[in-house]
Amino acid sequence: MMKIRKMMRVLNETESERFSFMATKSGQGVRRRHETRLDSDYRQSFSLDVDRILHSRAYARYIDKTQVFYLIQNDHITHRVLHVQLVSKIARTIGRFLKLNEDLIEAIALGHDIGHTPFGHDGERFLSDICQANGIGHFLHNIQSVQFLDGVERSGKGWNLCLQTLDGILCHDGEIHNMLLEPMKDKSFDSHDIEISQKKQTPDYPLTPMTLEGCVVRMADTISYIGRDIEDAIRLGVIQRTDLPHNCVKRLGDTNGTIVYSLVTDVIENSFHQPYITFSEPISEALKTLKQFNLERIYLSPLIKKYNDDIKALFHILYERYLHDVNHYNRCSIILSAFLENKSDAYMAAHQPEEFVMDFIAVLTDRLLLRLCQLNMLPLMRTNILEDYRENRYIPDNKDIMPQ
Numbered sequence: 001m002m003k004i005r006k007m008m009r010v011l012n013e014t015e016s017e018r019f020s021f022m023a024t025k026s027g028q029g030v031r032r033r034h035e036t037r038l039d040s041d042y043r044q045s046f047s048l049d050v051d052r053i054l055h056s057r058a059y060a061r062y063i064d065k066t067q068v069f070y071l072i073q074n075d076h077i078t079h080r081v082l083h084v085q086l087v088s089k090i091a092r093t094i095g096r097f098l099k100l101n102e103d104l105i106e107a108i109a110l111g112h113d114i115g116h117t118p119f120g121h122d123g124e125r126f127l128s129d130i131c132q133a134n135g136i137g138h139f140l141h142n143i144q145s146v147q148f149l150d151g152v153e154r155s156g157k158g159w160n161l162c163l164q165t166l167d168g169i170l171c172h173d174g175e176i177h178n179m180l181l182e183p184m185k186d187k188s189f190d191s192h193d194i195e196i197s198q199k200k201q202t203p204d205y206p207l208t209p210m211t212l213e214g215c216v217v218r219m220a221d222t223i224s225y226i227g228r229d230i231e232d233a234i235r236l237g238v239i240q241r242t243d244l245p246h247n248c249v250k251r252l253g254d255t256n257g258t259i260v261y262s263l264v265t266d267v268i269e270n271s272f273h274q275p276y277i278t279f280s281e282p283i284s285e286a287l288k289t290l291k292q293f294n295l296e297r298i299y300l301s302p303l304i305k306k307y308n309d310d311i312k313a314l315f316h317i318l319y320e321r322y323l324h325d326v327n328h329y330n331r332c333s334i335i336l337s338a339f340l341e342n343k344s345d346a347y348m349a350a351h352q353p354e355e356f357v358m359d360f361i362a363v364l365t366d367r368l369l370l371r372l373c374q375l376n377m378l379p380l381m382r383t384n385i386l387e388d389y390r391e392n393r394y395i396p397d398n399k400d401i402m403p404q
Contacts, residue, residue, distance in 0.1 A: 008042040020099040022275055024211045029162035032150070032189055045162055046103035052159040053107060058114040058148050064365035065113075066120035068229050069236060069304055071366075077232050080120075083225060084110050090264060091220035094277075095213060097268045104213040107161070108168030112217065115144025118366045119311050121299075126315040127361060134323075134354045137200045144362050145169050146196065152359055156347025163189055168214030170195065171207040172221055177291060179284035181215035182276035184208045215277040216267075223263045226290055227256035233298045245293055251286035263287065314373050319357055326353040334372070335360045 015025045029045025041048065053059055062081035069077050088109035095105045117123035117139075128139035146166050150158040167187060187210040198205045209215050233239045244254050252262045266283040279287065298304070325333035326340070339360045340348070351359070364372070 004042040005040065008044060011044060015101075018099065019101060020212075020273075022212055023098075023100045024104050024164055024213055026101065026103065029164060030189075031160050031162055033160050035160060044103060046101060046107050046165060049107040049159075049161045049165045050103060050110065052161060053111045053114070053149065056114070056149065056153050056159065058153060058363070059110065061363070061365050062113070064367050065116055065118065066123070066366055067225070068120060068299065069232055070119050070122075071307060072236065074235070076235065078225075078228050080113055080116060083228075084113055086224040086228065087112065087217065087220050090224050090260065091217045094216050094220060094264060094267055094271075098212070098216070098271055098277075100213050100216060104162075104164055104168070104211065105217055107165045108172070108214055108217040109220065111145060111149060111161075111165065111169045112172040112221065113141065113145060114169070115146070115148050115362060116141045117144075117362050118364050118369045122305075122308060122311065123315065126312045127319075127358065130316060130319050131354070131358055134319075136352070136354045136358065138203050139358060139362070140199060140203060141362075142170055142172055143196055143200055144359075147359075148362075151347060151350070152363075155342045156344035163187065163192060164211050164214070167192055167210045168217055170199075171209040171214055172218050173207060177222075177284075177288050178218070179281065180276050180278035181208060181218060183211050183215055185210055212275075212277060219267055219277055219279075222287070222291070223260055223267075226263075226287065226294065227252075227259035229294055229298055230259075231256045233301075236304075238301050238303050239297050243293075243297065245289055248286045248290045248293070251283060252290065259290075314369065315361065318361060318369065318372065322357045322360060323353060326356055339363065 012025070012027050015023075015027075019025065024046075026044035026046055029049075031045075038048070043051065062084060063079065065080035067078045067080050067083050088106050091105045091109050092102045094100075095102050117127050119126075124139060124141050131137060131139045146169055149161055149169070150166060153159055170192070195205075195207060199207060209218060230239070230244070234241055241254055252259045263279070263283065266279050267277060270280050271277045278284075322333065322335045324330075325335055330336060335357065340356060361369075
């Protein structure tokens with residue numbers, strides 16, 4: 001053990017030689033609580049964070065969480081679990097060329113969507129409306145990701161991740177377009193908690209990562225989904241490749257592979273030896289145009305919103321049902337027997353019933369939400385989505401069932 005710990009110290013010391021002077025060193029990792037057992041652990045700070053995220057229950061649930069397209073019987077459509085892996089790979093590639101800390105990059109990337117609701121951003125919007133109506137503020141998946149990892153997992157004790165990891169997760173905001181990101185350094189857990197409060201009260205409140213690694217992940221989030229969503233939409237017949245804006249095709253290409261390669265190359269070339277992460281102006285403008293195209297032609301397309309009204313209704317019914325169960329202490333209800341039963345006193349004292357239900361619904365996968373509705377609550381409710389779920393009739397797939 002002493003030999004391994006000595007090797008870890010050598011690794012920490014050699015980071016000064018291997019990394020850019022602007023990179024976050026492993027020895028700079030700061031945790032909310034001191035853990036005595038980590039004094040004898042040979043894993044570097046952010047590598048340990050990666051391990052803890054990978055072994056969290058929330059990470060396992062990625063496998064049945066919507067990215068964009070839901071209720072589609074096609075194994076080749078992107079789910080949340082693939083998205084976070086793509087973000088991690090793209091961000092680590094950029095980080096390697098910029099000589100940044102790839103362990104920190106991986107931790108942020110793998111954890112950044114942990115708090116996503118079932119049914120993607122539509123589910124996030126439905127749950128946020130419910131939360132506001134119940135007086136507990138906005139629901140935002142980046143805040144929920146931090147809260148899952150910091151205070152919901154492990155019976156409410158959380159994983160005690162490093163500040164730099166939690167900050168990168170909180171500030172990932174990949175839907176916001178930025179040409180350039182420069183870290184806001186010198187944050188603390190106190191300022192981190194203040195940012196969470198401000199963001200929850202005002203969703204448009206701007207957040208910037210405290211590290212270059214966090215900035216890289218935020219850029220990589222966009223890079224990973226922009227072309228991939230286009231490929232999925234083409235596969236499902238929502239758009240055709242010839243629909244892509246000509247100026248975007250000229251700058252970035254017309255396939256996911258060429259788009260990713262163009263964007264990654266541009267970021268590396270323009271960010272090397274700089275105290276910020278940036279796209280060039282022409283590439284940034286092309287990316288901004290392509291994001292607007294995706295919004296109008298894919299994310300808002302009626303072709304992928306078939307079940308929206310039903311899903312919204314199910315979110316409302318689930319919330320009211322489980323809030324009733326909590327308030328009346330229905331010990332037979334799954335929210336008490338499987339979610340709240342072993343939660344820490346600190347978690348129970350820090351939250352009100354409405355927040356218990358918010359956390360519980362955010363935990364659910366797409367399939368479990370439908371199953372709870374079908375089996376436990378809505379035997380008399382007839383909706384398109386539940387009828388299709390009973391008969392295993394989801395949005396019909398086109399010809400692309402088998403690998404090509």
